Amino acid sequence: MRDYFGENPKFGERFFRYRYRMSQRLFLKIVADIEASFPYFRDGVDARGRRSFSPIQKCTSAIKLLSTGEPADNYDDYLCMAERTSREGLEYFCDAVIYLYKREYLRKPTSHDVALLYNAHEARHHLPGMLSSLDCTHVVWRNCPRGMKGQYTRGDHKVPTIMIEAVASQDLWIWHSFFGPPGSNNDINVSVAVWSTFVKAYPHLVDPKEVKFKRVQEAARKDVEQAFGVLKGKWKILERPIRIMDKEKIGKVVDTCCILHNMIIKDDGRAISPVHIMDPPVPVAYDPRVLRELHDENVHHRVRYDLTEHVSTVDLAYLDDPAAQPPPIEDLI
Template sequence: MADDLSLFFLPDSSDESSNSSILFFQNLIEEAELQDTGTSNRRRYIECQREVGHETLMADYFVEDPKCNEDIFRHRFRMSKRLFLKIVSDVEANDSWFQEAIDARSRKGFTPLQKVTWAIKQLATGSTPDENDEYLHMAERTSRECLEYFCDTVCKIYAPEFLRRPTSHDMTLLYEAHEEKHHLPRMFGSLDCTHFVWRMCPTEYRGQYMRGDHRYPIVMLESVASQDLWLWHAFCGPPGSQNDINVLQQSPLFLTERNGTAPKCLVYVNNHLYKRGYLLVSYSKYYPPLWQVECLE
């Protein structure tokens, strides 16, 4: 112990010259570098084999005879391959960040396919940014940037068409589609609630966000979907301890009917004329009969 401590004391200036003092500090720094256990704050460089990640991705899903078929792709990405490729093409055309570029070392960066794949993987499965580092060879920071840029770009591209309330023309198309597919005239959507786990819920909120049939606190999402999965209404945030009818009473779904701005379309039910269509909901003990709740005069 005494020998170790003696290394950190300067030599006696009366015995050694200034040159020997400089050599002493150089030797001390060299010994510290040799004894470094990896706790240094210096950034460690890791070589990302981007080309290998792209080739693996292509071989799994996007070549002529891929390793995984269409059903596996839909299960893992929560969408069809055709829709996925359209999204890749749209974001690449509208945001230069998703375009393949050359870095400062004259090496190709990540391809648009890799960037969009990992962004959708995080959204579809809730994966952590560094979970597929060994598969796509993408660092955690780049994965986070992929998700941020992807969400911003998708909202910019598709918001004018999809993130809006349906117009009179949209309502007519919805009526025709549901009548043809489900044989239910004047139905303009399917209403349901789903639950999302809130694992990091603060302790003071756990009581109102817990339910007996769930292990973790949950947050409820109420949404209306069309036959082609157009979610034109979403209301998220009510505590999970509530039931579906309580969420319906809080949601702004019928706000346009209250202020008189909703599209009108006449429909007869049991020889009674209604000015609006109706929503299809799953019947349970919490719901009154369907026509009493959802038909809007």
């Protein structure tokens, strides 16, 4: 408390943001919301008359474990918290963040979000109708059970890994995340499926228009790659070999990191769609023609051809001049 939360703290806002990965205002809001909804984080007294750890202590321990990826007993000398309590606090913290914030900060794009994303991506990448970018990354699973190692190991990774697949927009906001074994079929396998909504790169470049389109597409594809870089750089538990043995708990950690990542983007004022405006409820309607069109390979090639023709008519000086840069995202929001 003397270091960060007192009247004249030892460390200022800059050090707080560096060590907690977020502003003090956002951290205290999270602590207050969790304390109001979960009795585990409230002050209490045990049968011996000893006070429990404060909400700030428990949330600090969880944030430290997420941001460093170090063992649970690493902060015993600073927070005076045992290893078991730190692990337990991290699990409760992940449950609380998912319960309180997942509906808003790891939501599917609403019609309001889609309209803003279309406008921002067309202005930034010159690709009309672009919603976001899709890619995957791997997290090393250090304590993978022996009976599951074969399922989570593949040729290009010699150790068990968990694949995280995410959809991210230009502001690095993560709109969807999925984790599972490498090559899992539980989600859409874009490398195999030819869907009209996924615009894949040309395998063999022949026309100069195709070369230009591929360069534009590579620039747009860096959105999700940068999102992974920021996510792993901020939450080192995803960058280092993860020690958790339970798959369900690992999934909660991944969701928590993605939610906190999006909360920080909104708190910093960098979100393309910062306000969650829900769509009005509508009756469910199923049209089999839509699914056939999504799986139609001809539609996929026609969409890619139309985008290629559109990009060929746009003057993109920054593609040929390394010194020229596209407009900053602040000018597009």
